[in-house]
Amino acid sequence: MTQTDRITIFFAWAVGIGCIIFLMLPIVITVATSFTSSAVYTLPPPEWSLRWYKSLERRSGLWDAVQLSLNLALISTAISMVLGTMAAIAVARGDFRGKQAIATFTVSPLMMPGLVVGVAMLQFFREIGLRDAYWSLLLAHVVITLPFVMRTLLASMGAFDFSLIDAARTLGMSYPRAILKVLIPNLAPAYLTGGLFAFLASMDNYPISIFLTDARNKTLPIKMLQYLEEQPDPSLAAMSSGLILMAIVVLVVASRTVGLNRMIDT
């Protein structure tokens, strides 16, 4: 190893460690401010306290927003799993032109501006007479979650040995049953990862949802930004810390079952 190599590697490590600190900074700051006793964001806090966690109980409509967001995220991810599995099998096994186009198209909502998709859906739903906020949100959230599911399923099905399905069929299983009993258990890591990121994307979506909500149906991100505009006190940091804790728990479970390295592979 030459001198230049050593300098390059040292430089890469220095930037890498800086990058870790940079990435963790907002998380650490949020958690630290949530335990402040003061009503403004000073760091380090003058005294530690749980008052902002207690104040969450008094936030009107917070629980409704959490429930709506969980409901939308779970149902839309489940629908995307079904639609995504079928489409990914077609791309992996089918013998037709335009397979690459299908893959690009199903993943493309990831790269489209959220607000624009929201505006377009709002105008479209109005034109076809769909006025119910919950159903509009649910349809939109399937569009939000499907690309995440598709991306992981397309990658993992490309590597799946489909002769296992044929073997199961020879043993007398029907095609749907073979998919359910052989393919899905084999691709469990991909389902877990894709489903996890889809779920989180739905929980987090603001730009599309904002156009489709009404007074009674407000998702968690919309409620959070609304609180932030009305009363920007550290209770928002407490709320965020709750979400951080949830993310950590989910990640620990996911990394135990799938492994962190496999989670980012797909």
Place this chain on the structure above:
Amino acid sequence: MNARSDRIALLAVPGLAFLAVIYALPLLLLLFKSIQGVDGLTLVTYIDFFSDEFNRTVLWRTLRVALLTTLLALVIAYPTAFAMARAKGIWLTVFLVALVLPMSLGVIVKAFAWSILFRSNGFINTTLQTLGITDEPVRMLFTETALVIGAANVFLPFMVLPIYSVIRQLNSSLPEAASSLGATPWFRFTRVTLPLSLPGVVAGSAFTFSLAISMYVIPSLIVGERQQTLSMLIARSFLYLRNEPLGSTISAVLLVIAIFVVLFSSWLAGRLGARQ
């Protein structure tokens, strides 16, 4: 093509039909309406949009912020991915956690954290003053620099991961082979490592750029109304001004840019793939 794979192709129909109706059709209608005049097609809404100097400033700011965000993310991500590809054991875990944990957190949480950090009595200013770098608090919140830093932070994992996955798969014996043939380190990097890792760079940059031109939550929390971006103009014209034609025009402009980015990056990725 046999009957069996014909039937398998049909499996894609429900998902595609759903996306076609709920996602593609609304976007196409939006684009169509933006060029629909009283009699026939017209570009008058676009001409109106671009003839307003304010709109041009906002468009230019949106592109500039997105470009700077992508560049900053790339500059941090490339060496990081390089170090990550050499990391083992606990260090690899630390890298992976630092990337995956922020990815699983909402953008509101992160943008909000940056708005705390950038306050004049915030963490960064206090640190700068304690270290004696500045005497007075530096105004950071509501500046474009703050926006670029915050946005690069949020999108960084999407830049690191594609580059990491390409560098990791690089055969480490290639640079060594080049070196044993007498290539200088610089030659090795520019002729071997860099070209082979370009697909990852293109994928990460395209994704980061398209997220950055359309971000809404991050600028509204970090720069507020003072420095509008296209997304903020869209939200404002729909949600506050109730000016739907204006909002639709800006949406169409942003959509055209986004589609262009997608097409250009996949063309570039295709060319890189063909060359190798």
